[in-house]
Amino acid sequence: MREFILFSRTGHTDSRFHSLREAGRLDVVYQSILMALFRSHALRRDVVFHAILGGPPAPPIELVVDGEKLSDARTDERTWEDILRKVLSGRQHPGVHVKKNSLQQLVKEKKNIFVLEESGESIRTIDLGEDPVFVLGDQVGMPRKDEEFVLRYGKKVSIGEKAYLASACICIINYILDLREVDK
Secondary structure: OOEEEEEEEEOOOOOOOOOOOOOHHEEEEEEHHHHHHHOOOOOOOEEEEEEEEEOOOOOOOOEEEEOOOOOOOOOHHHHHHHHHHHHHHHOOOOOOEEEEEHHHHHHHOOOEEEEEEEEEEOHHHOOOOOOOOOEEEOOOOOOOHHHHHHOOOOOEEEEEEEEEEEHHHHHHHHHHHHHHHHOO
């Protein structure tokens, strides 16, 4: 099992939006969901994706996408716009739900936490243990106080000295973890 937690400072917390990009950059959340859960012709059943949405009107909201339970979802943006709109309006979708929750509360519930940071220890050399949980910020980044809080429960890890899009970071981590599984 692997988990990803994306802190979305601006992601809207209700269903009244015209497009994902105009909804506090929910397009970043959508792209991160794709990289976390989808492979070519396959779904990663061993991944849970969380997004903490910090935008208006009622933050924070935790969006959870559980690969084990997810169904009726394609990879196109329109499908995910519909799914996100549905769950943010209080309706159900298999494997996707929202609840009132903060980053701090979510982190307290987890173990084996790694915060993505360019200055962290290299992911290529670190022992990630069982069921790693990776925390990263969106296009704005995580507020310093939240990052400091998360680091009380985990440690910094780096995929390299260059900054990448959140979705690319998730893709790279999945690739590295996939390689480690093959090597076992």
